[in-house]
Amino acid sequence: MSKQILVLPGDGIGPEIVTEAIKVLAAVKDKFQLAIDWQEGLVGGVAIDAEGVPLPESTLAQAKAADAILLGAVGGPKWDQLEMAKRPEKGLLGLRAELQLFGNLRPAILYPQLANASTLKPEVVAGLDILIVRELTGGIYFGQPRGIKTLDNGERQGFNTYVYSESEIRRIAKVAFEAAQKRQGKLCSVDKANVLEATVLWREVMEEVAKDYPDVELSHMYVDNAAMQLVRAPKQFDVIVTGNMFGDILSDAAAMLTGSIGMLPSASLNAEGKGMYEPIHGSAPDIAGKEVANPLATILSIAMMLRYSLGYPEPADAIEAAVKQVLADGLRTADIYTEETDTRQVSTKAMGDAVVAAL
Amino acid sequence: MSKQILVLPGDGIGPEIVTEAIKVLAAVKDKFQLAIDWQEGLVGGVAIDAEGVPLPESTLAQAKAADAILLGAVGGPKWDQLEMAKRPEKGLLGLRAELQLFGNLRPAILYPQLANASTLKPEVVAGLDILIVRELTGGIYFGQPRGIKTLDNGERQGFNTYVYSESEIRRIAKVAFEAAQKRQGKLCSVDKANVLEATVLWREVMEEVAKDYPDVELSHMYVDNAAMQLVRAPKQFDVIVTGNMFGDILSDAAAMLTGSIGMLPSASLNAEGKGMYEPIHGSAPDIAGKEVANPLATILSIAMMLRYSLGYPEPADAIEAAVKQVLADGLRTADIYTEETDTRQVSTKAMGDAVVAAL
Numbered sequence A, B: 001m002s003k004q005i006l007v008l009p010g011d012g013i014g015p016e017i018v019t020e021a022i023k024v025l026a027a028v029k030d031k032f033q034l035a036i037d038w039q040e041g042l043v044g045g046v047a048i049d050a051e052g053v054p055l056p057e058s059t060l061a062q063a064k065a066a067d068a069i070l071l072g073a074v075g076g077p078k079w080d081q082l083e084m085a086k087r088p089e090k091g092l093l094g095l096r097a098e099l100q101l102f103g104n105l106r107p108a109i110l111y112p113q114l115a116n117a118s119t120l121k122p123e124v125v126a127g128l129d130i131l132i133v134r135e136l137t138g139g140i141y142f143g144q145p146r147g148i149k150t151l152d153n154g155e156r157q158g159f160n161t162y163v164y165s166e167s168e169i170r171r172i173a174k175v176a177f178e179a180a181q182k183r184q185g186k187l188c189s190v191d192k193a194n195v196l197e198a199t200v201l202w203r204e205v206m207e208e209v210a211k212d213y214p215d216v217e218l219s220h221m222y223v224d225n226a227a228m229q230l231v232r233a234p235k236q237f238d239v240i241v242t243g244n245m246f247g248d249i250l251s252d253a254a255a256m257l258t259g260s261i262g263m264l265p266s267a268s269l270n271a272e273g274k275g276m277y278e279p280i281h282g283s284a285p286d287i288a289g290k291e292v293a294n295p296l297a298t299i300l301s302i303a304m305m306l307r308y309s310l311g312y313p314e315p316a317d318a319i320e321a322a323v324k325q326v327l328a329d330g331l332r333t334a335d336i337y338t339e340e341t342d343t344r345q346v347s348t349k350a351m352g353d354a355v356v357a358a359l
């Protein structure tokens, strides 16, 4: 029985970058004789256009049946005026919730060859390698009650609920502690425990779970300070664990420290290790269809998928090595091109082909 | 009748830096013959130690009677184990709420003389001058219901409520549009309207208020993207307006872009222009009492106070000019000292004295 991968290209640059990633997947399948297969599905704006909803029943069924999911990106101005329940983002949020993909791993790694792309001084970011573990199916993203209501005095009021239960915190804590064990053994939990009760409980549970991981050094930081410290001295961090909303903000800030968000993959895992893999960048509608987008984040997402959900560490290593090789060879898509000598600008397709060749 | 200022030194480095700021205040009072007076009060940890609560009734009464408040900083490890309702931070939050200081102005300015202190490349931050307008008395900081409860299955759950009414959004919008009118005329409203209903209403009201300010160009940005853009290209921003929680995070990130948070003042205003003024940095317990803290953020807070709450723009300008003068003269406290030629490291007190002399 071969493992099944659901491929969801999505919107904007999604289809272009996914095409290159699938080329790479086909190449490692061949080379390593992997028992894997894939089929495509619809999510986001393209699903709205085709079926009227961002997450069709058929896509959800495919996703539940699959062993892993590769997603390009969703969203774009075309669907921005729709009410919230019908927007492309709901396709993504629906998949996360329905599959209980609570463990979101977002590495922020600075590739030595791309050091110049960062807006930070080289000495501040050289060698940067942070892993942000973001809780992805709880917190204020999914809390009830929520909505917009009219008050007695006639004015409207918008409200959302930030909520975490002990078990939700415990399971993401375990993911984070285990990740820290495999890295430098340092975990920083980010909260706002001086203001928000929901995060007071978060901190307590983190302390409790820490007892099972004596080899990991746990620290706590308020989210405002964490945002500062990421700018001031990002290399102080190894693994950061935080809730859905703070994780959304901090992981994007951390990614941007590298200057090359076109390079960064992510994994969203459930309790059984089934996962959805996607580049951390968005659908970039402004450059869609122009064949200039960077496919490397999606290609590296394939590597994460092989490693975390499909049990194939060797081809994962091979893909990562091939990506380093093409960077060392001087190939750059527009987003990471800085006019350095010995580099040249290439298209989305040329970059994908180069990775396949390097394999 | 002279105007009354309540001075709340607070904890940690608070007393040291406030001492210097008051020296400067006394100097401008003399020089410009200002009709002002001040008295001291207790808030935060020192109030807990003296009276058992972070915001004593007497302090609140003084604050209500005053025309403006100068605050040093609150908090420290000594009080970190107290339950939330009794912590030093509650003194600060209580003052904000009781006085309805909803308009928080947080400038992030890079002083040319301190360009090297930033961790960002000079070309990215040179000339940086952003104003963050943060809503300060609503949102998830004060929303009800909140707390930690036990669910039917026996596990605990922590919860907070993110809530904004139209009128709360409208009044902070006006503050932000007016600030933008006095600057470059560009306002970026930050929300998470693709996920949070509370911020869908936020965006709607911003659009509505925009009609009254045709000379201001309004744009919207999701908070995760804003965190990225602050790192990628901070000079794209003029004024940013956002809610309490996002404002807490983004204003600290923006401040750190300058590399010198010891330089940044803030104002928290109510509808009548009464305000509380404080440095954006915290109480820094690790360096408290050592006379190395930077008093300039507090001194610049005095300038903001004179300008916004007391109606004395001239001495405000004089203080800001004096601060620029001492920087140009090469004086640096430890936090902004970078061993450049023509600079020398000075104590908290020496820095305060130098500003007075420059006046």
Ligand SMILES: CC(C)[C@H](C(=O)O)[C@@H](O)C(=O)O
Pocket (backbone or CB within 6 Å): A089, A092, A093, A248, B194, B195, B224
């Ligand atoms: C598209 C959006 C709903 C999503 C999120 O906020 O989680 C995105 O920003 C992300 O981080 O994956």
Ligand SMILES: CC(C)[C@H](C(=O)O)[C@@H](O)C(=O)O
Pocket (backbone or CB within 6 Å): A194, A195, A224, B089, B092, B093, B248
């Ligand atoms: C001390 C804390 C409660 C406060 C806040 O979160 O508002 C501080 O971080 C600030 O930004 O003034």
